[in-house]
Amino acid sequence: MSREDILDAAAKIIGENGYHATSMRDIAEAVQLQKGSLYHHVSSKQDILFELLEQALNLLITHLEKVADQNLAPEQKIRQAMRAYLEILTTNIELSSVLLLEHRSLKPEYQTAHITRRDDFESIWREIIQEGIDAGQFKTTDPAQVTRTLLGTLNWTITWFNPNGPLSPAEIADQSANVFLNGLLTCNE
Amino acid sequence: MSREDILDAAAKIIGENGYHATSMRDIAEAVQLQKGSLYHHVSSKQDILFELLEQALNLLITHLEKVADQNLAPEQKIRQAMRAYLEILTTNIELSSVLLLEHRSLKPEYQTAHITRRDDFESIWREIIQEGIDAGQFKTTDPAQVTRTLLGTLNWTITWFNPNGPLSPAEIADQSANVFLNGLLTCNE
DNA sequence: ATTCACCTACCAAACGGTCGGTAGGGAGAT
DNA sequence: ATCTCCCTACCGACCGTTTGGTAGGTGAAT
Numbered sequence: 229m230s231r232e233d234i235l236d237a238a239a240k241i242i243g244e245n246g247y248h249a250t251s252m253r254d255i256a257e258a259v260q261l262q263k264g265s266l267y268h269h270v271s272s273k274q275d276i277l278f279e280l281l282e283q284a285l286n287l288l289i290t291h292l293e294k295v296a297d298q299n300l301a302p303e304q305k306i307r308q309a310m311r312a313y314l315e316i317l318t319t320n321i322e323l324s325s326v327l328l329l330e331h332r333s334l335k336p337e338y339q340t341a342h343i344t345r346r347d348d349f350e351s352i353w354r355e356i357i358q359e360g361i362d363a364g365q366f367k368t369t370d371p372a373q374v375t376r377t378l379l380g381t382l383n384w385t386i387t388w389f390n391p392n393g394p395l396s397p398a399e400i401a402d403q404s405a406n407v408f409l410n411g412l413l414t415c416n417e
Numbered sequence: 418m419s420r421e422d423i424l425d426a427a428a429k430i431i432g433e434n435g436y437h438a439t440s441m442r443d444i445a446e447a448v449q450l451q452k453g454s455l456y457h458h459v460s461s462k463q464d465i466l467f468e469l470l471e472q473a474l475n476l477l478i479t480h481l482e483k484v485a486d487q488n489l490a491p492e493q494k495i496r497q498a499m500r501a502y503l504e505i506l507t508t509n510i511e512l513s514s515v516l517l518l519e520h521r522s523l524k525p526e527y528q529t530a531h532i533t534r535r536d537d538f539e540s541i542w543r544e545i546i547q548e549g550i551d552a553g554q555f556k557t558t559d560p561a562q563v564t565r566t567l568l569g570t571l572n573w574t575i576t577w578f579n580p581n582g583p584l585s586p587a588e589i590a591d592q593s594a595n596v597f598l599n600g601l602l603t604c605n606e
Numbered sequence: 607a608t609t610c611a612c613c614t615a616c617c618a619a620a621c622g623g624t625c626g627g628t629a630g631g632g633a634g635a636t
Numbered sequence: 637a638t639c640t641c642c643c644t645a646c647c648g649a650c651c652g653t654t655t656g657g658t659a660g661g662t663g664a665a666t
Contacts, residue, residue, distance in 0.1 A: 229646090252621085264646080265647070268644080269645090365603060379573070395562065411599040413554060413598045453613070453657085457611060608666085609664105610666095611665100612661105614662100616660100617656105618655100619656095620655065622651105626650105633640100634639105635639085636638085
């Protein structure tokens, strides 16, 4: 039994039921250990949560940076980024749920470290949008607000996404991208 | 002390900290009662949660229906609906947070009743979108998916909205509406 | 006399976390 | 070869506290 096994199990249970609805016993049972034995691998319940948030952010940041560093036209870059983001969100849906829904259960001592990393993540998106503005292709004056609008749609996906549903993550991303880039209205110029 | 006072206080605390992080003692203290006295007004903690979810949905549904029943062009109707929705979400931010983030803490016995009402709510949005499609003004083939995309952005607002921030709820709604209707790309026809 | 709103005291269960103990395995010395 | 020593991984009992919920009683209003 490794620390990673425990964190994986914890991600699944906490992602499904929430941090406060999950007990150390629940986690221990999932890895077939006694509750006390968990503390040989982790130092506290908060420690588990913090680690999961880090893992989730690192996963997203590394994959997003790969897209951001590519030499692509703004429209294509944002399409790729949305695809990559949704792909990771949905294939790691429990871990992602922890990141997006449970970060408020972090105690103040852990919060500051997490928030810094979270800003790193959001600034990747902001920069992608900014590139589009600088290139004269995106018509907005508030990239931060557009980022929030965009991330809202993508993040909310985890609350309704069904892996057995009719749409694949890539298809969902593409449909969202179409709306965001071209709008809902028919262009009658 | 009325049942309503207790529910209001509960909405505030649960909305801020989450259902499982809130104890009946916390709620009792907020209304300056002893914990045991709460049970004169409510039958259980789950009862409180269920009631709050009902309240939130009723609030949103009545206000949204008012907009939906108006005789407006699809574009204007969706702009109005987004405004009204965000206005209520932000002025009742704790109650809204309970609805959007804590419904998964409802035990199965309560869930079915809630889900039915929730579908009522979402169908109002779907119909507004459908009107736009029928009028030939919205270019999409999947109104349900567009609804989810739209609601994602609006719902996610409560996770970052700051009443002292630079943007009012109406401004946020308008900016989002602009993106959704016209897209981010400059129309070079 | 009854009802209402509330209090105090209590319960069993569950919580996160600690602790002493131990089985097993590998390394070093004899 | 065997004995010693330590380390890792785990058990299971236990700690103090908190949890949601119950029961019996009290005092004021009707």
